[in-house]
Amino acid sequence: MWAWALLPVTLAVFGTIGLWVVYGIAVSNNTVNIKEEFPYISTCGSYNPQSCLFSQICNICCMLALWIISIRFQQIRDFGCASRTNTASLVIGFISSIGISILGNFQPSVLLGVHLLGAALAFFLGLVYFWIQTWLTYSAQPSRDRRWVGPVRIILCSMCTCFVVCMVVLHITGYRSEAAICEWALVMCFFALFGVFAAEFRHIDLHKLTVQKEGMKKANEENGVWTLQESL
Secondary structure (H helix, E strand, C coil): CHHHHHHHHHHHHHHHHHHHHHHHHHHHCCCCCCCCCCCCHHHHCCCCCHHHHHHHHHHHHHHHHHHHHHHHHHHHHHCCCCCHHHHHHHHHHHHHHHHHHHHHHCCCCCCHHHHHHHHHHHHHHHHHHHHHHHHHHHHCCCCCCHHHHHHHHHHHHHHHHHHHHHHHHHHHCCCHHHHHHHHHHHHHHHHHHHHHHHHHHCCCCCCCEEECCCEEEEEECCCCEEEEEECC
């Protein structure tokens, strides 16, 4: 069902365009000066009026990411891979997504510590999440797209790892413009990694949840439908 494939594509396109729009507004109203140094993403979103737009973009990306992570978790589970690794990916993905909302709503000019916490959750745990997804690409039931999805994820995750290391080292050593460029490249790669989920999501037919009063959860292994059945 191709409709599900639009979800990760929407996140990738919306996030990419949204952040560059924030950058464009920040440059146009001179709240950042690219002649002095190339700005971090959060620096562009620290000042009005683009700070409001930046917060909204991060919140929407957070919600879309949570939705994608949940669907991917259930999809792998339906493949018969109900492992601790898959569960760990769900938890790590959720925390990382919340980090996106935190860094977007707590600008560095207001609460730097909270902003850095959100950035750490989003970047570092986000990187861990996508490496786990790379592992699950090969350990879960083989898909028709695994032949090219796996290598693409490996390449993008390797690039993200390099960008994270370079960003931290360059920032610590005082090369702020170079560190900011690495941050932008890192985030673009993250959006690309979310977009790759479209390859797997296009094979999803239906997700259904049936709820019946209070009871115990029972999985139907044949059709992948989860129900809550009344206890006797």
